[in-house]
Amino acid sequence: MNVGRFRAASFPLRREMVALLDFGTLFFIIAAVVIFFQLRSVLGRRTGSERPPIDPFTANRTRPAVPRETGNDNVVSLPQNQSGPVEVVDPYAQIDAFAKEGTPVNHGLREIRDLDSSFEPKSFVEGARTAYEVIIKAFADGDRATLKNLLSKEVYDGFVAAISDREGRNEKIETSFVGFNESSVVAAGMRGSEANVTLRFVSQIISATRDANGTVIDGDPDHVAEVVDVWTFARDTRSKDPNWKLVATEAED
Numbered sequence: 001m002n003v004g005r006f007r008a009a010s011f012p013l014r015r016e017m018v019a020l021l022d023f024g025t026l027f028f029i030i031a032a033v034v035i036f037f038q039l040r041s042v043l044g045r046r047t048g049s050e051r052p053p054i055d056p057f058t059a060n061r062t063r064p065a066v067p068r069e070t071g072n073d074n075v076v077s078l079p080q081n082q083s084g085p086v087e088v089v090d091p092y093a094q095i096d097a098f099a100k101e102g103t104p105v106n107h108g109l110r111e112i113r114d115l116d117s118s119f120e121p122k123s124f125v126e127g128a129r130t131a132y133e134v135i136i137k138a139f140a141d142g143d144r145a146t147l148k149n150l151l152s153k154e155v156y157d158g159f160v161a162a163i164s165d166r167e168g169r170n171e172k173i174e175t176s177f178v179g180f181n182e183s184s185v186v187a188a189g190m191r192g193s194e195a196n197v198t199l200r201f202v203s204q205i206i207s208a209t210r211d212a213n214g215t216v217i218d219g220d221p222d223h224v225a226e227v228v229d230v231w232t233f234a235r236d237t238r239s240k241d242p243n244w245k246l247v248a249t250e251a252e253d
Contacts, residue, residue: 094120099185108188112195115237119195125183127244128199128233133177135246136205140175142167152234152247170212178204178224186230190237196247198232228252 090096092110098121099106113119131150138146142163148156166173182202189196205227208219219225232248235241 091117094122098122105185105188108190109185109197111190112188112197112237115190115193116195116235118242121185124197124244125185125199128197128231129180129183129201131233131244131246132183132201132203132229132231136175136177136203139163140173140207149243150246152245155246155249166209171217172210174206174208174210174221176206178206180204181226187232191234193238194234194236196232196234197244198230198248200252201227201229201231203227203229 091113095106095109095113099109109119109121134146135150137143138150139159139162144160144163147159151159180201180203182200184200185197186200187196187198203226204224206221206224208216208221211217228251230250230252231246233244234247235244
């Protein structure tokens with residue numbers, strides 16, 4: 001056997017083995033580094049969302065600063081002073097601004113607010129104004145479906161009877177709502193679990209009733225009339241339904 005040839009042939013094999021060992025060692029080193037950083041990212045870092053333990057006897061004291069990651073490791077959030085006065089929200093503030101304190105309307109609105117924390121008089125009046133306009137238009141059009149969603153059963157039955165009577169005579173009402181001159185709460189309060197709010201609407205409406213031949217028999221299609229209505233809306237505060245319904249109507253001359 002030629003020893004020189006054997007030795008010469010074994011050198012490449014040895015180099016390949018050494019390279020293979022170096023590659024394997026390098027692979028395990030890289031894997032170990034990656035695992036280390038993954039564990040550190042999960043277990044060794046704060047996200048800033050950790051909540052400190054709550055101590056009821058020191059809840060109002062100043063809390064220590066908690067480092068928070070903001071993209072700059074040198075930034076630390078400052079503690080907030082919890083020892084200052086706490087702002088107390090007056091649940092009747094909006095009511096007192098809406099109706100003079102000590103008046104019957106103010107007292108009634110407060111009663112409603114006590115049982116319905118979402119009640120706000122200003123928002124209520126805005127909704128009532130919209131309901132008034134929709135109801136006036138639906139009555140003129142004979143739109144029973146719309147009326148049913150906005151009226152109590154008793155008022156709905158009365159409106160439907162008037163619509164049916166009008167339809168029986170082949171009469172039609174033409175109504176155009178112009179706007180409000182006034183809309184104010186004149187009474188409010190609780191009747192058991194039912195909240196009641198009465199409003200006085202002073203509106204401008206163009207209205208005319210025509211017979212089967214198209215002749216105007218009531219009203220004036222070219223005249224804007226001032227109409228005064230006193231309507232009462234109600235809602236059962238025990239119900240999950242937030243909508244109010246018209247439960248009584250009265251017209252002022």
